[in-house]
Amino acid sequence: xxxxxxxxxxxxxxxxxxxxxxxxxxxxxxxxxxxxxxxxxxxxxxxxxxxxxxxxxxxxxxxxxxxxxxxxxxxxxxxxxxxxxxxxxxxxxxxxxxxxxxxxxxxxxxxxxxxxxxxxxxxxxxxxxxxxxxxxxxxxxxxxxxxxxxxxxxxxxxxxxxxxxxxxxxxxxxxxxxxxxxxxxxxxxxxxxxxxxxxxxxxxxxxxxxxxxxxxxxxxxxxxxxxxxxxxxxxxxxxxxxxxxxxxxxxxxxxxxxxxxxxxxxxxxxxxxxxxxxxxxxxxxxxxxxxxxxxxxxxxxxxxxxxxxx
Amino acid sequence: xxxxxxxxxxxxxxxxxxxxxxxxxxxxxxxxxxxxxxxxxxxxxxxxxxxxxxxxxxxxxxxxxxxxxxxxxxxxxxxxxxxxxxxxxxxxxxxxxxxxxxxxxxxxxxxxxxxxxxxxxxxxxxxxxxxxxxxxxxxxxxxxxxxxxxxxxxxxxxxxxxxxxxxxxxxxxxxxxxxxxxxxxxxxxxxxxxxxxxxxxxxxxxxxxxxxxxxxxxxxxxxxxxxxxxxxxxxxxxxxxxxxxxxxxxxxxxxxxxxxxxxxxxxxxxxxxxxxxxxxxxxxxxx
Numbered sequence: 001x002x003x004x005x006x007x008x009x010x011x012x013x014x015x016x017x018x019x020x021x022x023x024x025x026x027x028x029x030x031x032x033x034x035x036x037x038x039x040x041x042x043x044x045x046x047x048x049x050x051x052x053x054x055x056x057x058x059x060x061x062x063x064x065x066x067x068x069x070x071x072x073x074x075x076x077x078x079x080x081x082x083x084x085x086x087x088x089x090x091x092x093x094x095x096x097x098x099x100x101x102x103x104x105x106x107x108x109x110x111x112x113x114x115x116x117x118x119x120x121x122x123x124x125x126x127x128x129x130x131x132x133x134x135x136x137x138x139x140x141x142x143x144x145x146x147x148x149x150x151x152x153x154x155x156x157x158x159x160x161x162x163x164x165x166x167x168x169x170x171x172x173x174x175x176x177x178x179x180x181x182x183x184x185x186x187x188x189x190x191x192x193x194x195x196x197x198x199x200x201x202x203x204x205x206x207x208x209x210x211x212x213x214x215x216x217x218x219x220x221x222x223x224x225x226x227x228x229x230x231x232x233x234x235x236x237x238x239x240x241x242x243x244x245x246x247x248x249x250x251x252x253x254x255x256x257x258x259x260x261x262x263x264x265x266x267x268x269x270x271x272x273x274x275x276x277x278x279x280x281x282x283x284x285x286x287x288x289x290x291x292x293x294x295x296x297x298x299x300x301x302x303x304x305x306x307x308x309x310x
Numbered sequence: 311x312x313x314x315x316x317x318x319x320x321x322x323x324x325x326x327x328x329x330x331x332x333x334x335x336x337x338x339x340x341x342x343x344x345x346x347x348x349x350x351x352x353x354x355x356x357x358x359x360x361x362x363x364x365x366x367x368x369x370x371x372x373x374x375x376x377x378x379x380x381x382x383x384x385x386x387x388x389x390x391x392x393x394x395x396x397x398x399x400x401x402x403x404x405x406x407x408x409x410x411x412x413x414x415x416x417x418x419x420x421x422x423x424x425x426x427x428x429x430x431x432x433x434x435x436x437x438x439x440x441x442x443x444x445x446x447x448x449x450x451x452x453x454x455x456x457x458x459x460x461x462x463x464x465x466x467x468x469x470x471x472x473x474x475x476x477x478x479x480x481x482x483x484x485x486x487x488x489x490x491x492x493x494x495x496x497x498x499x500x501x502x503x504x505x506x507x508x509x510x511x512x513x514x515x516x517x518x519x520x521x522x523x524x525x526x527x528x529x530x531x532x533x534x535x536x537x538x539x540x541x542x543x544x545x546x547x548x549x550x551x552x553x554x555x556x557x558x559x560x561x562x563x564x565x566x567x568x569x570x571x572x573x574x575x576x577x578x579x580x581x582x583x584x585x586x587x588x589x590x591x592x593x594x595x596x597x
Contacts, residue, residue: 021419024414028414028499029414031410032407032410032430034467035464035468036433038448039445040436040469042444043441047441047444106333113333117333119579119587121336121337122583123576124343130527131528131545131546131549131568135553136343137343140346144359178340185587185590186591186593234435241546245550245553248553249553265531265534268446281442
């Protein structure tokens with residue numbers, strides 16, 4: 001560094017550029033670069049290759065072209081897994097987010113005790129994905145258990161949901177809705193940023209609660225709503241442990257909880273059909289990519305970002 | 311106080327009461343499964359599913375004593391030790407590697423930075439399951455199946471884009487003057503990273519650490535794929551062994567272990583709930 005003597009002005013240090021800064025950047029980035037290349041990019045390329053092979057992990061992969069994909073589309077269990085997962089995503093995500101927003105709006109009224117309720121409602125989000133929670137859920141929804149007894153009080157003699165192919169999927173939906181706390185916290189933060197003056201002006205103009213919700217609340221929190229929809233949708237596609245444990249490792253009964261990841265696991269690891277499972281994985285990526293693209297495209301119509309940028 | 315104020319004040323009271331009743335009702339529904347689990351763990355196995363009372367009139371500790379027997383000759387503490395090893399190891403890996411990456415993205419100008427940032431964000435939307443087949447093949451060829459390495463290595467290579475992103479957001483919020491002053495004093499990037507930026511990023515580091523611990527502790531699919539020997543099983547895999555046995559016969563042990571398995575997560579939650587909730591709230595608002 002240049003020394004300053006008496007009488008000489010000290011110039012601010014020049015911003016380092018060029019090779020030295022580049023080298024520093026890449027050194028700091030080296031763990032991520034290694035991780036990305038060896039654990040993400042490389043495996044993805046390899047997975048794409050495997051999708052066109054017959055590979056059982058022990059013999060060399062054998063190229064079979066599109067056979068894995070044609071076999072897949074002809075496979076009734078694969079179609080069942082798409083159906084189960086779609087139903088779970090389409091039902092679970094909206095109900096969970098509706099519950100999250102409703103509770104967030106309740107808590108946003110700034111009452112005494114808000115932080116306590118916020119914390120209590122958030123707790124299930126931390127334990128809901130665990131094997132423990134799935135075991136408890138399985139117990140609660142079994143024959144003669146709490147839910148069964150509860151519906152009997154209403155004259156419904158339908159038995160437990162766990163053994164019922166028609167109902168077990170809704171036990172999974174209930175488990176994900178129970179975890180509404182994480183999106184609720186995000187909604188709550190968004191609601192706190194809506195200017196109070198907007199509501200007051202609308203109230204003076206005679207707007208009722210529903211109109212205020214539709215014309216002020218929703219547009220103002222639409223970026224946060226978009227974020228929650230995107231995240232919850234992507235997470236829903238990837239449910240595995242809950243479906244696996246609630247159904248006692250069978251993804252049943254009668255494939256009723258055969259979510260896509262359960263079938264992928266079954267084919268890839270229980271049956272050593274690595275090529276077929278890789279093809280399944282790539283279709284999952286395409287499906288998530290399409291849903292994400294549609295969400296990003298549609299947001300132009302309903303997501304409003306504050307003017308003035310950020 | 312004017313009559314108008316009196317009227318407004320009176321109208322607020324019923325609203326406040328309704329608010330608390332509504333919030334309490336939701337609280338009962340939300341906490342019921344947890345309360346049920348606590349009560350169930352003190353009931354005899356045969357009473358757990360069918361009994362209507364939340365808490366038993368005559369609590370028994372046999373379910374917890376049952377845990378002392380272990381499962382399939384594996385002591386319970388082994389599962390907890392394995393889970394603790396993986397979870398703590400994951401925390402160390404994530405905090406170090408993700409903060410290094412976030413520092414580079416925010417404080418260092420280097421060629422290709424923006425492209426790599428976009429790629430990193432893209433991996434946020436990448437379904438994990440797309441990678442499990444090829445990663446499994448990779449680890450199998452490297453003879454790392456049935457070791458903890460497959461569960462830990464990604465943590466040390468900053469592959470958790472969510473935490474990189476969280477730390478980037480936090481570091482971007484730090485005043486520029488701080489590291490500019492440090493550079494004037496002749497500090498290199500490593501010194502700035504370790505002595506200035508890291509201490510200031512404590513909230514983001516704590517949030518990332520807790521989320522990482524909870525994720526690793528709860529993880530089921532990773533151990534299911536990579537850990538074959540029972541004495542390497544984590545708590546999640548240990549719990550699954552109850553299901554492999556006749557589940558009805560030992561409901562008590564299963565419920566008791568389920569509850570014990572939740573204790574570390576609940577303890578972290580009680581101790582650090584502010585960081586967790588603020589971290590979650592922040593994640594949806596910036597970027």
